[in-house]
Amino acid sequence: MSHEIRIDKTKSPKAKPDQSNLGFGKYFTDHMFIMDYTEGTGWHDARIVPYGPLELDPATAALHYGQAIFEGMKAYNTQDGRILLFRPHKNMQRINVTNARMCIPQIDEDFFVDAVKALVNIDRDWIPASQGTSLYIRPFIFATDAVLGVHPSNTYKFIVILSPVGAYYSTGINPVKIYVENSYVRAVKGGTGFAKTCGNYAASLKAQAEAAEKGYIQVLWLDGVEKKYVEEVGSMNVFFKINGEVITPSLEGSILPGITRDSTIHLLKSMGIKVTERRIAIQEVFDAHKAGLLEEAFGTGTAAVISPIGELNWNGTGIIVNNGCTGELSSHIYDTITGIQSGELPDTFNWTVEVK
Amino acid sequence: MSHEIRIDKTKSPKAKPDQSNLGFGKYFTDHMFIMDYTEGTGWHDARIVPYGPLELDPATAALHYGQAIFEGMKAYNTQDGRILLFRPHKNMQRINVTNARMCIPQIDEDFFVDAVKALVNIDRDWIPASQGTSLYIRPFIFATDAVLGVHPSNTYKFIVILSPVGAYYSTGINPVKIYVENSYVRAVKGGTGFAKTCGNYAASLKAQAEAAEKGYIQVLWLDGVEKKYVEEVGSMNVFFKINGEVITPSLEGSILPGITRDSTIHLLKSMGIKVTERRIAIQEVFDAHKAGLLEEAFGTGTAAVISPIGELNWNGTGIIVNNGCTGELSSHIYDTITGIQSGELPDTFNWTVEVK
Numbered sequence: 001m002s003h004e005i006r007i008d009k010t011k012s013p014k015a016k017p018d019q020s021n022l023g024f025g026k027y028f029t030d031h032m033f034i035m036d037y038t039e040g041t042g043w044h045d046a047r048i049v050p051y052g053p054l055e056l057d058p059a060t061a062a063l064h065y066g067q068a069i070f071e072g073m074k075a076y077n078t079q080d081g082r083i084l085l086f087r088p089h090k091n092m093q094r095i096n097v098t099n100a101r102m103c104i105p106q107i108d109e110d111f112f113v114d115a116v117k118a119l120v121n122i123d124r125d126w127i128p129a130s131q132g133t134s135l136y137i138r139p140f141i142f143a144t145d146a147v148l149g150v151h152p153s154n155t156y157k158f159i160v161i162l163s164p165v166g167a168y169y170s171t172g173i174n175p176v177k178i179y180v181e182n183s184y185v186r187a188v189k190g191g192t193g194f195a196k197t198c199g200n201y202a203a204s205l206k207a208q209a210e211a212a213e214k215g216y217i218q219v220l221w222l223d224g225v226e227k228k229y230v231e232e233v234g235s236m237n238v239f240f241k242i243n244g245e246v247i248t249p250s251l252e253g254s255i256l257p258g259i260t261r262d263s264t265i266h267l268l269k270s271m272g273i274k275v276t277e278r279r280i281a282i283q284e285v286f287d288a289h290k291a292g293l294l295e296e297a298f299g300t301g302t303a304a305v306i307s308p309i310g311e312l313n314w315n316g317t318g319i320i321v322n323n324g325c326t327g328e329l330s331s332h333i334y335d336t337i338t339g340i341q342s343g344e345l346p347d348t349f350n351w352t353v354e355v356k
Numbered sequence: 357m358s359h360e361i362r363i364d365k366t367k368s369p370k371a372k373p374d375q376s377n378l379g380f381g382k383y384f385t386d387h388m389f390i391m392d393y394t395e396g397t398g399w400h401d402a403r404i405v406p407y408g409p410l411e412l413d414p415a416t417a418a419l420h421y422g423q424a425i426f427e428g429m430k431a432y433n434t435q436d437g438r439i440l441l442f443r444p445h446k447n448m449q450r451i452n453v454t455n456a457r458m459c460i461p462q463i464d465e466d467f468f469v470d471a472v473k474a475l476v477n478i479d480r481d482w483i484p485a486s487q488g489t490s491l492y493i494r495p496f497i498f499a500t501d502a503v504l505g506v507h508p509s510n511t512y513k514f515i516v517i518l519s520p521v522g523a524y525y526s527t528g529i530n531p532v533k534i535y536v537e538n539s540y541v542r543a544v545k546g547g548t549g550f551a552k553t554c555g556n557y558a559a560s561l562k563a564q565a566e567a568a569e570k571g572y573i574q575v576l577w578l579d580g581v582e583k584k585y586v587e588e589v590g591s592m593n594v595f596f597k598i599n600g601e602v603i604t605p606s607l608e609g610s611i612l613p614g615i616t617r618d619s620t621i622h623l624l625k626s627m628g629i630k631v632t633e634r635r636i637a638i639q640e641v642f643d644a645h646k647a648g649l650l651e652e653a654f655g656t657g658t659a660a661v662i663s664p665i666g667e668l669n670w671n672g673t674g675i676i677v678n679n680g681c682t683g684e685l686s687s688h689i690y691d692t693i694t695g696i697q698s699g700e701l702p703d704t705f706n707w708t709v710e711v712k
């Protein structure tokens with residue numbers, strides 16, 4: 001598949017936001033990438049146009065039946081003036097895994113990486129430069145048929161929007177308090193947990209809101225069948241360091257296969273640290289803590305990169321991990337991944353892709 | 357809460373579609389109802405305006421995180437020229453149950469029934485008259501914040517659109533072939549199965565597509581924990597008549613509490629037929645068939661009203677229910693409910709609401 005990207009530049013560039021107060025996903029750049037899909041024709045009409053509202057029929061399928069998916073990735077400004085993406089092909093591969101589950105047509109992964117590059121390049125002046133900031137890239141696809149009736153749409157839009165962001169958690173790399181969720185379920189094997197589809201996120205809001213009321217920043221999900229095994233945390237995968245070994249839940253269909261998770265596993269292996277992907281019961285985590293063997297716990301995800309867990313509450317019992325401090329390993333992984341992303345450390349894994 | 361509905365009538369009414377070929381949800385009437393919600397202000401600016409596209413920011417929360425819900429109900433033309441709605445308050449009550457699960461603000465149920473009435477009244481000429489046709493009413497709510505980041509939106513739109521429809525299944529009240537789904541899961545207790553939220557429908561597409569390829573019109577879902585108990589069928593609840601008793605799965609959080617289900621239960625009770633709401637294993641259904649005791653099976657839902665099940669396939673074993681014919685009870689319930697809906701039978705349960 002080869003596509004031309006038509007470019008229609010804005011005539012009225014927006015004022016850029018204050019870089020010291022960006023927050024997450026509140027500001028959008030001057031342009032967006034759009035491509036349409038029509039059954040029979042395939043993906044067509046790739047274009048970069050001024051950021052602006054979409055005209056959607058009220059019957060638009062995605063609004064009714066949730067046939068919509070997304071990705072999240074970032075572009076970074078380096079000290080020496082380059083722009084780096086972090087493993088963008090991984091995101092496009094994950095789109096295709098998600099698409100297959102949601103009955104959305106496959107995309108050409110290489111082309112869409114090029115499209116992201118072209119868009120980021122046009123809006124390169126929007127990439128913030130200060131520590132911890134980046135340009136968040138949000139590719140998403142949604143069903144556009146204006147017909148009611150539950151079936152896969154014949155038409156779709158693939159859109160990429162860009163948002164200059166500060167740190168995801170305003171508290172930075174400080175350890176967070178996590179609530180182990182015992183009644184709500186996020187996903188179950190045979191469902192859509194491994195796919196980055198909109199419905200998974202709506203389903204998580206209620207538990208998150210109730211945890212927030214109790215003073216916790218996120219919930220740790222347990223498996224939906226036995227409510228026994230650890231799944232993931234909000235928009236992050238989760239790792240536990242127990243007695244020198246690092247353990248993370250294996251990918252069995254109900255959790256998202258995180259790209260930061262994958263990078264962390266590679267990194268740990270390269271450091272000679274034992275990493276095991278397996279089912280891990282929440283009871284095992286609490287037992288390890290009791291035995292003094294739970295050394296660190298942290299979440300991994302594009303938004304926060306590494307988020308150390310300082311406290312876990314399960315069924316009314318709270319445990320403090322590593323005295324509520326950021327662990328040595330968490331720090332090291334955070335520094336290494338963000339160092340590679342920002343070009344300050346050598347890219348020994350060949351993870352970055354330059355935007356030229 | 358008291359609201360004025362502002363009315364802005366179309367200046368260019370559309371041509372009405374051919375009544376003999378309506379299909380489902382393909383045509384929309386001249387007007388739609390819209391109301392906005394803003395945190396602090398509440399629901400406001402109720403209006404009936406010409407049907408037309410919505411201008412939505414590409415970052416609109418519903419497109420990314422699926423915070424969107426809907427309802428489905430119908431208006432019927434009676435022989436004597438009246439317009440009837442069927443138990444509309446039930447739909448508005450269900451919206452509030454759904455909203456609570458999805459962190460969407462509650463609505464004023466009475467006001468929204470009035471809004472539906474006002475809209476249907478304005479587009480009354482669109483209600484088809486021939487047998488089996490009706491005006492499908494689609495109320496829906498979606499999150500409109502144009503901010504990325506997973507949290508409940510501060511703004512929403514409540515919209516009602518109308519579509520003149522033929523029979524949902526083009527094969528009419530003829531029995532359908534149903535595939536018992538053994539690998540995909542629709543919902544699980546603690547999830548969103550009881551809520552009419554968009555993500556549930558997207559999650560069901562893949563199983564439905566695979567069943568269709570095998571020649572089945574819908575899937576029968578099993579519970580997500582043990583894959584043992586019957587849940588529901590596509591957009592219908594399910595009933596089995598076994599040895600004179602009618603059994604339907606109890607409402608335990610993973611299936612939608614259907615209004616047609618509720619009406620069917622009332623009707624059966626009034627007929628002196630034993631109805632039991634309980635968990636029912638798919639094995640029990642197949643065993644009953646083997647013993648010659650499975651008399652009928654049927655689905656219930658607004659779209660099809662009653663859909664007799666002629667064949668069930670589970671794990672490669674097919675059973676033919678009632679010789680593949682529409683059962684006596686299925687027919688009777690269909691005739692009674694549609695008779696009440698169309699004003700041909702006396703409304704002994706006080707289920708209809710007239711639009712004046």
Ligand SMILES: Cc1ncc(COP(=O)(O)O)c(C=O)c1O
Nearest residue numbers: 235236237256258259260301302
């Ligand atoms: C549910 C969920 N789990 C985990 C992750 C982490 O994935 P990644 O490291 O690719 O950002 C995300 C965020 O993308 C997510 O949404």
Ligand SMILES: Cc1ncc(COP(=O)(O)O)c(C=O)c1O
Nearest residue numbers: 591592593612614615616657658
């Ligand atoms: C998943 C699901 N189950 C059951 C039903 C039947 O509900 P009702 O009888 O209220 O239409 C529907 C349709 O509304 C549905 O979407």
